[in-house]
Every structure is written in C-alpha cells, then in structure tokens.
Amino acid sequence: MDYKIGRSQATPVDNAISQACQTMTQAKFVWFTTTVAAFAETSQKMQARFPHSIVMGTTSIAAYSNAGIFHDTLEVLAIESGIECVGNVLEEADCCPLKYVERVQEAVRKLGTHRADDTICLTATNGLISCEESVLAVLNSVLRKEHIPVFGGTAGDRGLAEKTLVSLNGKVYEKASVFVLIRNLGGRIHLYRENIYKPICEPLTATKVDAFTRKVMAYNGRPASEMEAKMHGLTTSQMDRNFLDSNPVGRIIGKDMYIIANDDMDTDRQTMKYHARIYENDQIVMLQPDDYRQVNRETMQKIKQDVPRPTLSIMVNCLARTLLFESEGYADEFFRSMGTVLGDYIGWGGYGEQIYEQHFNQTMIAAVFE
Numbered sequence: 001m002d003y004k005i006g007r008s009q010a011t012p013v014d015n016a017i018s019q020a021c022q023t024m025t026q027a028k029f030v031w032f033t034t035t036v037a038a039f040a041e042t043s044q045k046m047q048a049r050f051p052h053s054i055v056m057g058t059t060s061i062a063a064y065s066n067a068g069i070f071h072d073t074l075e076v077l078a079i080e081s082g083i084e085c086v087g088n089v090l091e092e093a094d095c096c097p098l099k100y101v102e103r104v105q106e107a108v109r110k111l112g113t114h115r116a117d118d119t120i121c122l123t124a125t126n127g128l129i130s131c132e133e134s135v136l137a138v139l140n141s142v143l144r145k146e147h148i149p150v151f152g153g154t155a156g157d158r159g160l161a162e163k164t165l166v167s168l169n170g171k172v173y174e175k176a177s178v179f180v181l182i183r184n185l186g187g188r189i190h191l192y193r194e195n196i197y198k199p200i201c202e203p204l205t206a207t208k209v210d211a212f213t214r215k216v217m218a219y220n221g222r223p224a225s226e227m228e229a230k231m232h233g234l235t236t237s238q239m240d241r242n243f244l245d246s247n248p249v250g251r252i253i254g255k256d257m258y259i260i261a262n263d264d265m266d267t268d269r270q271t272m273k274y275h276a277r278i279y280e281n282d283q284i285v286m287l288q289p290d291d292y293r294q295v296n297r298e299t300m301q302k303i304k305q306d307v308p309r310p311t312l313s314i315m316v317n318c319l320a321r322t323l324l325f326e327s328e329g330y331a332d333e334f335f336r337s338m339g340t341v342l343g344d345y346i347g348w349g350g351y352g353e354q355i356y357e358q359h360f361n362q363t364m365i366a367a368v369f370e
Contacts, residue, residue, distance in 0.1 A: 001082030001186050001311045001369065005344055007063060007075045013041045016074040017049060027053045027078035029085045029180065031122075031314075033060040033348045034074040036157050039165045040172050042074060047170030050078070054087040056180055057167040058124035061156040061319045064347030066339020068332040069322070077346045079312075086110045087180040089168050090138055093131040094175045097138045104142040104179070111181045116147035117188040120367055122314065123152030125177035127164040127351035130214060132359035133277050135177040140357050148181065149356050151191055151367050153316035156350030159323055164350060187370025190307050193355055194299045194364040196292040196321070197259055201231040203252055203283035211277045215266060219284065223270035231286040236269060245320065248362050249274070252283040259287065261320060261361035275352065275361050292325075296334060303341040303368060310368045315347030317364045322349045342366060 008019035016038070024030075030053045034042050039059050047055050063075035079085075088103040111119070121143055125135055132154060139150050155164035168178040182189075204227060208218035219227040225236045232239075232247065244262035251258045263273035278284060303310075315338065325331035339345065345366075353363045 001184070002080040003312055004078050004080070005065065005076065005346060007065070007070060007073055009070070009073050013038050013045060017042065017045055020074050020076045021049060021078070024076070024078040027080050028083055029053060029079045029182065030055045031077045031346065032057045032074060033063050035059065035072055036163050036165060038074070039167070043167035043172050044170050054085055054180055055169050056087060056122070056124060056178055058155045058348055058350070059157055059165045060348035060350060061159055061322055062349060064315055064317060064335050064345070064349070066336060066342065066345055069335050075346055082184070082186050084111060084183040084185065085180050087168055087178065089173065090135055090177045090179070091173065092175060093126060093135050093177050094129040097131070097135050097177065101138050101141060104139055107179070107181050108142060108146055108148070111183060114146070114148065114183045119148050119181060119183040120151045120189050120191070121148050121179050121181050123150055123177055123179045123354060124166045125152065125154050125354070126166055126173060126175055127154040127156065128161055129175055131175070131177070132352055132354060136354060136357055136359055139179065149191060150354055151365065152179070152354050153348060153365070154350040154352035156319045156348065159319055161351070184369050186311060189370070190368045191355060192299065192303060192366045192368065194295060195257065195259055196290050196295050197248060197250065197287035197362070198290040199250060199257070199285040200288050201286050203285050206278050206280060206282045206284055209278055209280050211279050214263070214274045214277050215271050216274065216278050217271045224272040225265050225270050228272060228286060236265065239265065246289060248287050250285045250287050251278060251360070252285060253358070257285070258358050258360040259362045276359050296337065300337065300341045303366070307368045307370060310341070310343040310370065312369045313342035313345035314367045315342065315345055315364065316353050317347055317349045318353060318362045319349045319351060320362045321364060342368060
C-alpha cells in the first residue's frame with residue numbers, strides 16, 4: 001500500500017491544503033478532517049485538487065495521529081495504491097435512509113471480489129440527529145450478506161454540540177452518512193474496540209423504553225433515574241453533569257458490552273435520555289471509570305500481538321474520551337503511544353462510534369491494515 005499523510009494549521013484554506021497535500025499527487029482514496037468553519041470550502045477545494053479520487057471528509061473535535069493530537073488542523077490521508085474502493089452516501093439519514101439502499105447495493109457490485117477479512121465499509125455520519133441506528137440498519141441489510149463489516153464514527157465539533165458536517169466528493173451534508181467500501185489488497189483488516197469503563201452492578205432490565213427517542217422510563221419496573229442513581233449509591237439530585245458524563249451505562253449483547261453515554265434526565269426527573277438506543281428487555285449495567293492507562297496498555301499489547309507490522313490504521317476516538325484525556329493531561333501521550341502499535345494512522349472524534357451492527361459512545365475503535 002502506498003499512502004501519504006499530511007497536516008496543516010495554516011490559513012486560509014488554500015494554504016492549509018497546499019501544505020497538507022504538498023507531497024500528494026494522484027490517489028484512489030482521500031480522507032480528511034478539519035474544523036466546522038473551514039469544512040465546506042475545504043471539501044470543495046479538496047475535490048478540485050483530487051478530481052479522480054473518492055474524497056471523504058468529516059468534522060472532528062481534533063485530528064489524531066501517531067504525532068499526537070492537533071486542534072484547528074486539516075489532516076489528510078491519500079491512499080495511492082494497494083486498495084480498491086467505492087463510495088456513496090445515504091441521504092435523509094434523520095428520517096428515511098432506506099430510500100438510498102440501492103446505493104449500497106451498487107457499491108458492492110462495483111467493488112466486486114472481496115473477502116470477509118480484507119474489506120470494511122468506512123462511514124462518517126452526521127451527529128446530533130440521532131440517525132446512527134437507522135443508518136446501520138440500511139447498510140447491514142446489504143453488507144451483512146456480503147460479510148463486510150461497518151467501521152466508522154459520528155462527526156464531531158468543538159464539543160459544544162453545535163454542528164457537524166460530512167462530505168463526499170466535494171458535496172457537504174448535514175443529514176447523511178457517507179460511506180466508502182475499502183478492500184485491502186495487501187492483506188487483512190483487523191478491527192479493535194477499547195472500553196475504559198467497568199460495571200458496578202448486575203444487569204438491570206430495561207422494562208419501559210422509547211427506543212426511537214433514546215429514552216428509558218424504567219429499569220426493573222422502577223423509574224430509570226432512580227435506579228441509575230441507586231446503583232451508584234446516590235440520589236437523583238446528586239446526578240449532576242459531571243457525574244452523567246463520567247458514568248455511562250453498558251448494553252450487554254452476548255459476551256460483549258457496548259457503552260452508551262448519558263444525555264440527561266428528562267423533565268419528569270424519572271426518565272433517562274441517552275446518546276444511543278436502548279431497547280425493551282435490554283440488559284443494562286451501570287459503569288464507572290476503569291484504570292484507562294492499564295486498559296490502553298492491554299489494548300496495545302493485543303494489537304501488537306495480532307499485527308506486528310501494520311501498514312496503516314484508522315482510529316475513531318470518542319469526543320468525550322478526548323475531553324477526558326485532555327483534562328487529565330494524557331491526550332497527547334495516548335495518541336503518540338497508540339502510534340507504536342498502529343503505525344502511521346489518522347483519526348477523528350465525534351458523537352459516537354460504529355462497528356458491525358452496533359452504535360455506541362465513549363469508546364475507541366481502530367481498523368488496522370496488514
């Protein structure tokens with residue numbers, strides 16, 4: 001695989017593109033992230049610079065790489081050879097992405113031959129419109145049969161939940177999911193997911209929910225806020241913003257646990273609102289922070305054991321994790337350390353992560369190319 005990675009904090013946009021892309025000529029696939037303010041202009045000019053490439057973009061809280069974390073930065077990946085790729089977009093993601101399912105079918109036809117372990121569907125989805133589960137359902141209705149896993153994340157912003165943007169081939173979207181099927185011609189693609197929270201109780205059953213609006217009214221027949229507080233030894237009045245951000249819940253599916261971030265208590269002070277769907281009869285555990293440095297070490301050991309010589313990696317690290325690591329002076333160390341096992345990598349952070357058929361939060365995921 002031949003690729004180049006570039007970054008720039010220059011202004012205006014023309015200067016940033018010139019610096020970040022100075023060694024890049026032709027490419028099969030181009031990915032970039034930048035700020036919300038610069039995104040529309042950057043999308044158009046990146047497509048103009050790479051008119052024969054698939055150009056995918058997303059906004060993010062920051063740009064990640066083995067050199068560390070960079071705010072207010074344009075980061076670009078250009079893959080010149082060693083892959084096959086096909087891209088498209090699911091529009092109207094907030095209401096009816098199913099209208100565009102034929103675009104997924106057509107992308108699979110165009111990609112042609114692939115194996116279950118050498119191809120992913122890389123996605124970037126608009127945040128703040130609660131569309132991720134609907135998008136995943138549409139993608140997987142086609143990709144499940146093809147054994148192509150979804151891997152991607154929700155777009156981000158400065159962390160104030162103001163606006164997120166994604167783009168494909170120069171066109172910018174506010175209510176969509178852009179996707180690119182990528183086949184690694186040089187070997188397999190390994191997927192990883194890191195969880196830095198641990199359960200503090202036995203699973204509770206979600207007994208009354210409104211899954212579409214991501215609300216839970218009751219666990220084990222009792223008000224959801226009361227039960228969440230009780231498991232932590234608190235009253236609902238003690239569940240302030242800091243507590244809610246630091247203590248997500250976990251959705252148990254088989255032997256796996258997927259993190260779901262608290263949004264807030266609803267106005268009735270009994271219903272809990274979340275950033276991913278919980279369904280009736282789901283098994284839910286309350287969580288608290290684990291020793292994230294130790295968890296990081298274990299993750300890196302696992303990746304190094306599986307893929308001792310990676311070619312390239314893609315990371316999605318939740319916006320909330322990024323803010324946590326920055327508040328504790330660990331962010332730059334984390335991203336640099338991950339580079340020791342991921343090799344050269346690019347990454348972004350937003351309001352959710354997606355792997356296979358699940359949407360979740362406050363997690364790091366990585367796709368590592370052999």
